[in-house]
Amino acid sequence: MAIRKILLLVFILVLLTGCSTSVGFKTVNTTDIDEQQAETLLKEDKRIKNAVMLIHDDRLIAGLRVNTFERFSKRKIAKELSKELKKMYPDLKITVSADSKVLLETNKLIEQENEQNYVKQMKKISALVKEET
C-alpha cells in the first residue's frame, strides 16, 4: 500500500517536471528608454533563475523567480533590485516582485501582445504587490 502511494507520488513529480516551463529572461520595452542596463542587472544576478520585465509608459514591472534556496530571502532580493532599478530609472514607477503571480501575469500580458491593455493590467499588478505587505 505504502509503495503504491510512493510510486504515485513519483509519477506526479515526473509529470510536473515535464510540465514546468522555464521562461528564461524576457524583456519587452515599448518606450525608448534604454532597457539594457536593467536587463544586465537581472541577468548578472546569480540568484535569479527567470525574469520577465515589461517597460511601458511610465511603469516598469519585473517578475522574478529566484533559485530554490534563495527563496528564503526572496523578498529582500526583490527589494534590493527594486532600489537599484530606482537608481537607474528615477522617472519610472517600478514594481519588482519575486512572487510567481507577478511573473505569470507579466508573461501573460506580453504574450497577449495587446498594447492597449498594458496600462490597465500593469496598474493591477502593482496594486496586487502592494496589497500583500
Next chain:
Amino acid sequence: MVNKRGLLTFASNPVIASTGVTVGPLEMKKSPFSKYADKNYDDERCGLKTNEQGHAKMMEDACMIALSKLDKTPSDAEFVLMGDLVNEMTPSNFAASTIGIPYLGMFSACATSVSSLLMAALLTESGMAELVVAGSSSQHNAIERQFRYPVQYGSQKGATAQWTVSAAGVATIIPHIEGAPIITCGTIGIVTDLGLTDPLNMGAAMAPAAADTFKRHLEGHGSTVEDYDLIMTGDLGKIGFELFKTLLDRWEYDVSSVFRDAGAEYYGKHPEFLAGASGSGCSASAYFTEVYDKLLSGTYKRVLLIATGSLMSPLSYQQGDTIPCIAHAVEIQMK
C-alpha cells in the same frame, strides 16, 4: 483462616433460564460472538434519532427477547437490574421505563454484567424473586463521545486502545430448575488502583483488579484452576490480558488455555481494532452468547467469569486522577 470478605455462595442454586443478546451492525459483521446473538440492527441507532435512544432500544429488545424465550412478559418479572456507561445510565433508565419492571440501576462500569448477575442471584436466593432480569449494554458512538472524542474526530490510537462495542446482553435468573446453568458462587471485587493514568490503556489498569479478584475467588471458594473448563475475563484486551496472565504466573498459577478474554477475542483479534473490545456490552454479550450456549450444550461444565471495569470518568482523568478499577467474578456450573 480464609478471608470470607466479599464472597457469595448461593445454596439454593439459582439458574440462568434464558439470555437475550442484541448487537450492532459492526459487531454483526466482525465479531465471532455475533453468530450466537438473537438480534442485530442494520443501523447503529436502531433507526432512532440519537445514539442514546438506539442504546436504550438495544437494551429493551434484549430484555424482551430474554423474557419471550421463557414465554413471559415484563409484568411477570419482579426486578430488572441493569446498567451502562452513559452519564447517569440514561439508556438503561429509558429502557426500564419502557418495559415497566421494578428497576435497580447497577453501575460497575464494564463489570456491570457480572455485578447485576450476582445481585439477581442474591434476590432469587433470598426468596424475594421468582424472575429477575439482569444485564448491561454499551453503544460505541454514545460512549466514545462521552469518554473520548467525537466519533469522526481523527486521532491516532495506540496499540493499547480498545473499541467500545455496541451490544446488549441480558439474562433471566430464576430459582433452581433442571437443565439450566447454575450460578453457584461469586466474588465481589475490591477497588484496585495501582496509579495508572492513561485512559487509552485501560486493560493495563484493570488487570491487577482482575488478578486480585481471581485469587480471592479461588482461595475463598477453595477451587483450583484445573476445576474450570473456562476462565474468561471481561474486556482486558490484548495488553491487559497479557498483564493479567503475567501476574497470575508470578503468583504461581497455571496459566493454561482455559484462560480467555472476551475483549481480546471480541473482534476476532482483528488488528484494526488494536487491543480489542471494551464496554459493558462486551462482557455481557460474550458471556450470554458463546459461554451460555456451550454451558447449555454441555461443552463447559464449570466456568469462572471475571468481568472488569475501570471506574473513571472524563472529569477524573482530566483532573489528573488515577484510574480505579474493579473486577467481579461469578462461577457458573452445569450439572
Next chain:
Amino acid sequence: MLSIFITSFIVGGLICVIGQLMMDVGKLTPAHTLCTLVVAGSILDGFGLYEPLIDFAGTGATIPITSFGNALTHGALAEAEKHGIIGVLTGMFEVTSSGISAAIIFGFVASLVFKSKGTI
C-alpha cells in the same frame, strides 16, 4: 514552479514529524501538541523567521497549524507598527480570519448535512 511542490511536501512533512514526535515520545495529547505548535509558530514570527519559511515552502508552511500562530502574530505586529501598542489588540485577526471562519461555516454546514457513524 516545480521546486515549490517539493519544498512544500518536505517542509510540511517535517512539521508533521515534529508533531508526531511530540505525541509519541513526549506523550502529549493531540490537543497539547497543536497548542504547542501554534505557540511555536507565533514565537517564530516574533523573530521574523516564519515569513521566509513561507516564501521557501509555500503551503508547506501555510497549511500546518503553526501558520495560524504566525498569522495572528503577523496581524498584530502589522497593526502595532501602524498604531502602536493598541494595534496589538486590534490587528490580531486581520490576517487569519479565513481559517477560523471557514472552519466555523463548514462545521455548521456539516452539522446540517452529516450524521456521525461508528464504522471502522
Next chain:
Amino acid sequence: MDEKKYQQLEQQITPKPKYLKNCIAAFLVGGFICFIGQFVALFYISYFDFTERTASNPTVATMIFISMLLTGFGYYKKIAQVGGAGSAVPITGFGNAMISAAIEHRSEGYVLGVGGNMFKLAGSVILYGVFSAFVVALIKTVLVGLGVVSW
C-alpha cells in the same frame, strides 16, 4: 504488588509506539496534504487575482472544505489512524476537530449542541494562538519602542 513494581511491569508489556514507522507515515501524510494544498494555491494564483501570499487564505478555506467532506463521510478518521500528526497538524486537522464536534453534538440542538460544543477541541488552539500572538506582539512592540530591535 505495589504501585511501582506494577508500573514497571506495565511498561515492559505495553508495546512501545513504532516511532520510525509513525514518523514516516506522518511525514508522507502531512507532506501530501501540503502538496495538495500547493495545487489548490497554484489554481488560485493562476486563475484568480491572488498572489502567492494572498492565495493562502482561499487555499486554507478550500482545504477545510475538503476536510469537511472527508470528515462527514468518515474517511478523515481512517487517514488519522495511519497518519497521526500528519493529519492532525495541517489546518485540515483543525477543521476536522471543529467539524466532528459540530456533527457529533447536533443531537443536542443547533444552539446548545452545535454552537456550544463546536470549539470543544479546537478552542484551545485558538486560545493559545491568540494569547501567544498577543504576548509576542506586545514584547516586540515594547522592544521596538525601547529601540532594542527594529520592525
